[in-house]
Amino acid sequence: MNFFKIYALGLRHLYLIMNSFPRVLDLIYWPTVQIFLWGFISKFFTLNSVYYSNTVGVILTAAILYDFLFRASISFNMMFLEEIWSRNFTNLFIAPIRIREIIAALTFTAILRTLIGLVPAVLIAIPLFGVSVLKLGLPLIFLLLALYLFGVTLGLLVTSGLLRFGPSFENIAWASLFFLAPLGCIYYPLEILPTSLQIIAKGLPLVHIFEEMRSILMNNTVNYMNIIKSISISVVYFIFGVIVFYISYFGAKKRGTLINMGE
Amino acid sequence: MFIEINNLTKNYGKYTAVNKINFAIDKNKTIGLLGPNGCGKTTTIGMMLGLVTPSEGEITIENKNINTFRRDEILKRFNFASPYVELPKKLTVKQNLEIYGRLYGVKELRKRIEEISIDLDIKNFFNRKTGELSSGQKNRVSLAKSLINKPEILLLDEPTASLDPDIGDFIRSYIQEYKSKNKITILLASHNMNEVERLCDSIIMMKKGRIIDVGTCGELIKKHGRSNLEETFLKLARSKDEFF
Numbered sequence: 001m002n003f004f005k006i007y008a009l010g011l012r013h014l015y016l017i018m019n020s021f022p023r024v025l026d027l028i029y030w031p032t033v034q035i036f037l038w039g040f041i042s043k044f045f046t047l048n049s050v051y052y053s054n055t056v057g058v059i060l061t062a063a064i065l066y067d068f069l070f071r072a073s074i075s076f077n078m079m080f081l082e083e084i085w086s087r088n089f090t091n092l093f094i095a096p097i098r099i100r101e102i103i104a105a106l107t108f109t110a111i112l113r114t115l116i117g118l119v120p121a122v123l124i125a126i127p128l129f130g131v132s133v134l135k136l137g138l139p140l141i142f143l144l145l146a147l148y149l150f151g152v153t154l155g156l157l158v159t160s161g162l163l164r165f166g167p168s169f170e171n172i173a174w175a176s177l178f179f180l181a182p183l184g185c186i187y188y189p190l191e192i193l194p195t196s197l198q199i200i201a202k203g204l205p206l207v208h209i210f211e212e213m214r215s216i217l218m219n220n221t222v223n224y225m226n227i228i229k230s231i232s233i234s235v236v237y238f239i240f241g242v243i244v245f246y247i248s249y250f251g252a253k254k255r256g257t258l259i260n261m262g263e
Numbered sequence: 264m265f266i267e268i269n270n271l272t273k274n275y276g277k278y279t280a281v282n283k284i285n286f287a288i289d290k291n292k293t294i295g296l297l298g299p300n301g302c303g304k305t306t307t308i309g310m311m312l313g314l315v316t317p318s319e320g321e322i323t324i325e326n327k328n329i330n331t332f333r334r335d336e337i338l339k340r341f342n343f344a345s346p347y348v349e350l351p352k353k354l355t356v357k358q359n360l361e362i363y364g365r366l367y368g369v370k371e372l373r374k375r376i377e378e379i380s381i382d383l384d385i386k387n388f389f390n391r392k393t394g395e396l397s398s399g400q401k402n403r404v405s406l407a408k409s410l411i412n413k414p415e416i417l418l419l420d421e422p423t424a425s426l427d428p429d430i431g432d433f434i435r436s437y438i439q440e441y442k443s444k445n446k447i448t449i450l451l452a453s454h455n456m457n458e459v460e461r462l463c464d465s466i467i468m469m470k471k472g473r474i475i476d477v478g479t480c481g482e483l484i485k486k487h488g489r490s491n492l493e494e495t496f497l498k499l500a501r502s503k504d505e506f507f
Contacts, residue, residue: 002335008365012351015358019392086394087349091408094312095366096339250316256275258314259305 009105038063057131075113076155156241160248270320298469344409345420352394367412399430
């Protein structure tokens with residue numbers, strides 16, 4: 001791995017953000033709207049639900065963590081799409097940068113885009129709704145790590161689709177996370193799902209992450225086995241995502257779709 | 264020979280884009296790749312750049328198969344420019360050159376950017392976004408990017424397409440001047456016969472994925488009994504025969 005090249009590619013996306021104030025605004029706007037919306041819903045449920053009574057901010061914390069996952073995945077996809085939209089694809093793929101370095105650059109830069117969007121929203125939630133994700137304590141770091149790896153994995157799978165099917169796969173980029181959200185048990189416990197779906201859901205890291213988050217906030221107990229499980233599952237998916245990306249890349253080379261890929 | 268293309272073939276299903284082509288390029292020579300649209304020029308360039316996997320055949324550089332090199336090791340010796348491939352539109356000219364300079368691992372990057380921007384006369388729009396530039400300005404920036412790493416091998420795909428005669432001439436003159444001052448091997452795909460005559464040491468004529476003739480400009484004109492390269496191109500493009 002050449003970190004100078006990873007930095008160079010990261011810098012390309014950083015310049016893109018820095019050059020456009022509307023782009024920064026767009027990054028911040030959607031997470032903030034989400035926090036407002038779920039903040040009020042959370043407040044309502046806290047006052048009117050037995051399940052959520054005395055556990056202020058469980059829903060809002062879930063919304064923040066889900067948004068983190070969503071932003072990580074979308075950021076990864078967006079950076080790849082930017083290369084297609086700007087017709088820079090060929091230049092990128094003939095540059096002396098290895099595929100693993102491209103993946104690393106997108107992975108590291110996605111965190112920056114995610115944080116630019118989410119940090120202001122998270123800070124707003126503290127005075128406005130009295131909710132801070134920091135209440136999760138040290139496990140928060142591990143939960144975010146698991147979420148981030150899974151978000152990037154979804155990004156890798158979507159970008160693999162873009163390599164395989166071209167820009168027409170773009171719509172899938174936006175829909176990818178909504179497809180998994182019902183199985184992720186973000187706002188409700190696993191038991192709500194039908195038994196057959198519970199089996200599938202347990203194969204996703206999301207269930208373990210959000211179950212653990214609820215456990216910490218509602219019961220004040222930390223189950224590190226659950227956290228290890230969620231990270232392990234995310235790592236397996238991440239490796240799978242990288243393999244699929246490589247397969248798509250070699251497939252695209254075979255089909256000749258890397259030449260002149262653009263809008 | 265510096266670069267050798269042996270039996271290179273690319274099939275897309277039943278369609279053969281490039282059909283068992285063979286040619287060699289000497290070091291520091293400029294070779295023109297001519298042929299009608301869809302004859303396989305871009306696919307050939309794509310295979311040389313590692314963007315397209317050949318179905319058959321091999322490309323060697325200094326007698327070593329290109330596939331035996333590490334991707335980053337081989338690609339840093341190459342570069343490419345085409346008006347059909349753009350640089351990130353929302354980045355300024357300076358930012359784009361900086362990014363690509365870093366990706367190519369250029370030493371003393373600031374000095375190199377300064378040097379090339381003066382040579383190609385792009386300094387006056389250095390801080391403008393690339394997407395806001397005219398075609399002529401974009402082409403010059405694209406050429407600057409393609410020379411940022413002082414490549415040993417430069418692949419140019421219609422570098423002056425859709426440019427007015429003045430800017431087209433500026434780019435051709437610059438390439439000519441750059442060639443005379445630097446050690447560089449160029450493969451130039453073009454439909455501009457004047458450009459090919461002016462820049463190329465020899466020409467490869469392609470048609471329907473095959474090489475139909477090779478030679479220097481003068482040789483081809485003489486061989487086909489025509490008065491200039493354009494007429495020779497038309498004869499070869501419309502003929503059913505192979506001359507090679």
